[in-house]
Amino acid sequence: MLNIGIIGCGTIGVSICKAVDEGTIDAHVRAIYDRHKEHVKNMETSLEHLQPELMEPAKMFEHIDLLVECASQQAVSEIIPAALRAKCDVMIMSVGAFADHELYNEIRDIAKENDCKVYLPSGAIVGLDGIRSASVEEIYSVTLTTEKPPSGLAGAPYIVQNDIDIDNIKNKTLLFEGSASEAVKLFPANVNVAATLSIAGIGFEKTNVRIIANPELTRNIHEINVKGAFGEFNSKVENVPSPTNPRSSFLAPLSAIATLKKITDPFQVGT
Numbered sequence: 001m002l003n004i005g006i007i008g009c010g011t012i013g014v015s016i017c018k019a020v021d022e023g024t025i026d027a028h029v030r031a032i033y034d035r036h037k038e039h040v041k042n043m044e045t046s047l048e049h050l051q052p053e054l055m056e057p058a059k060m061f062e063h064i065d066l067l068v069e070c071a072s073q074q075a076v077s078e079i080i081p082a083a084l085r086a087k088c089d090v091m092i093m094s095v096g097a098f099a100d101h102e103l104y105n106e107i108r109d110i111a112k113e114n115d116c117k118v119y120l121p122s123g124a125i126v127g128l129d130g131i132r133s134a135s136v137e138e139i140y141s142v143t144l145t146t147e148k149p150p151s152g153l154a155g156a157p158y159i160v161q162n163d164i165d166i167d168n169i170k171n172k173t174l175l176f177e178g179s180a181s182e183a184v185k186l187f188p189a190n191v192n193v194a195a196t197l198s199i200a201g202i203g204f205e206k207t208n209v210r211i212i213a214n215p216e217l218t219r220n221i222h223e224i225n226v227k228g229a230f231g232e233f234n235s236k237v238e239n240v241p242s243p244t245n246p247r248s249s250f251l252a253p254l255s256a257i258a259t260l261k262k263i264t265d266p267f268q269v270g271t
């Protein structure tokens with residue numbers, strides 16, 4: 001049975017542990033770690049059967065086959081290279097860390113040298129299977145259109161720098177259009193989505209991102225348009241917030257659980 005270690009006992013970490021506890025994922029959570037000890041305690045009390053051991057990451061590597069990062073971008077740069085050097089596969093949720101190209105290349109190289117896998121779940125978007133297939137031949141363009149209620153964009157550097165009065169947006173308004181590499185700096189809350197899409201497709205510079213504020217919305221919408229030698233496809237997801245964390249999409253923990261199920265299942269469905 002696959003032995004898992006989890007870094008980060010927040011919304012996604014707890015969802016994964018519960019899924020293992022309930023038998024949805026055929027694996028064992030051998031160890032957990034969070035920089036806030038009270039988050040570890042909260043996680044433990046939410047479990048019925050599973051009793052994962054609290055361990056520092058460096059010790060964890062000796063006991064696990066797969067490290068799951070569901071903590072922060074900082075955890076990716078601090079912990080993932082060492083996990084790979086210790087020959088653990090890794091699953092990374094804070095994909096936005098890879099907006100740093102050097103870190104992306106470093107982790108890719110270390111994984112290759114140590115014959116390890118790096119799993120990046122789809123998170124809050126849909127359609128990555130199609131982009132992976134399409135990328136075997138030429139992809140001409142990838143456009144991500146993110147549409148959110150204005151409150152979901154409040155405080156973003158782009159809004160602050162341009163002095164945009166977000167509360168006064170009364171109609172659907174296109175606020176930004178540019179490359180994914182610009183978008184991740186100006187709208188950091190979109191960073192995971194833009195990063196996963198860029199890595200799956202044509203990179204941060206060529207991926208086009210549009211950000212729309214729409215006061216009529218209650219859900220965050222991500223639409224993806226891809227054109228290439230294969231033809232063209234569009235995907236659209238209307239995300240409801242996670243029941244335990246309104247800042248996060250419910251689809252994100254579900255995609256983490258689905259990826260772990262795929263890793264442990266003999267049948268590998270989809271690209």
Ligand SMILES: NC(=O)c1ccc[n+]([C@@H]2O[C@H](COP(=O)([O-])OP(=O)(O)OC[C@H]3O[C@@H](n4cnc5c(N)ncnc54)[C@H](O)[C@@H]3O)[C@@H](O)[C@H]2O)c1
Nearest residue numbers: 008010011012034035070071072075093094123124192252
């Ligand atoms: N790929 C996606 O589409 C997607 C979607 C949602 C969230 N995320 C990312 O996944 C990560 C987890 O999301 P969440 O909603 O569970 O967050 P959360 O805030 O609910 O939980 C994160 C937990 O990690 C802990 N933590 C943070 N940095 C740490 C570190 N360096 N070492 C140890 N523990 C640390 C925190 O104390 C907290 O308990 C975040 O980085 C988030 O941006 C990705």
